[in-house]
Amino acid sequence: QSALTQPASVSGSPGQSITISCTGTSSDVGGYNYVSWYQQHPGKAPKLMIYEVSNRPSGVSNRFSGSKSGNTASLTISGLQAEDEADYYCSSYTSSSPVVFGGGTKLTVL
Amino acid sequence: QVQLVQSGAEVKKPGASVKVSCKASGYTFTSYGISWVRQAPGQGLEWMGWISAYNGNTNYAQKLQGRVTMTTDTSTSTAYMELRSLRSDDTAVYYCARDVSFRVVTPVMDYWGQGTLVTVSS
Numbered sequence: 001q002s003a004l005t006q007p008a009s010v011s012g013s014p015g016q017s018i019t020i021s022c023t024g025t026s027s028d029v030g031g032y033n034y035v036s037w038y039q040q041h042p043g044k045a046p047k048l049m050i051y052e053v054s055n056r057p058s059g060v061s062n063r064f065s066g067s068k069s070g071n072t073a074s075l076t077i078s079g080l081q082a083e084d085e086a087d088y089y090c091s092s093y094t095s096s097s098p099v100v101f102g103g104g105t106k107l108t109v110l
Numbered sequence: 111q112v113q114l115v116q117s118g119a120e121v122k123k124p125g126a127s128v129k130v131s132c133k134a135s136g137y138t139f140t141s142y143g144i145s146w147v148r149q150a151p152g153q154g155l156e157w158m159g160w161i162s163a164y165n166g167n168t169n170y171a172q173k174l175q176g177r178v179t180m181t182t183d184t185s186t187s188t189a190y191m192e193l194r195s196l197r198s199d200d201t202a203v204y205y206c207a208r209d210v211s212f213r214v215v216t217p218v219m220d221y222w223g224q225g226t227l228v229t230v231s232s
Contacts, residue, residue: 002142003154034216034217034218035217036217036218036219037156038155038219040155044205045156045205045222045223045224045225046147046205046222047222048218048219048220051210051217051220057220062196089154089155091157091217092217093215093216093217096171096172097157097171098169098215099145099157099160099215099216099217100157101147101154101155101156101157102154103154104154104155110195
């Protein structure tokens with residue numbers, strides 16, 4: 001099962017909004033509303049930020065939001081803050097694997 | 111509070127086996143699943159497999175079939191992941207994570223262990 005496709009890096013200035021895309025196929029992202037997003041700071045374990053495309057776990061800032069259109073899911077972070085600088089991974093249920101991760105996106109806050 | 115505490119770092123020779131433990135606390139162990147995810151140095155996350163803490167059902171990543179075994183001990187709320195025939199490209203940080211479902215695998219892992227570094231080197 002190939003990893004989902006994410007941009008290697010994105011950047012933004014404090015206060016701005018950024019969007020990270022996660023592209024799959026109709027066998028994963030496009031076929032199920034089971035897309036999650038994880039944040040990982042260096043040397044730390046991943047943290048669940050979004051589940052089932054657009055739901056936020058308790059305690060996650062409402063600056064984080066998720067959406068999906070066709071085979072592409074997106075994570076949007078609004079009001080960018082320095083602490084948001086991290087790696088972000090999408091994950092989806094698939095018809096074969098059954099879980100696959102994206103390759104990860106490094107977010108730099110300028 | 112929910113905690114997953116993993117065993118310590120391991121150094122193994124090629125061809126050996128490693129068994130990593132993950133002790134859960136702060137929730138009803140059998141009401142959830144446990145997924146295992148690994149991350150090679152400087153690389154992304156790789157899903158390895160899942161086990162239901164309710165009934166022991168497992169689902170492994172195809173590339174690891176035959177080399178990996180996941181088990182649980184409900185008496186101690188501990189999950190285990192054993193990987194055999196280790197190769198240098200198995201060098202990675204191994205994470206356990208709580209899956210919100212004990213019935214089926216989901217990509218929703220809401221609590222994670224601290225990670226266990228496994229180094230495979232001759």
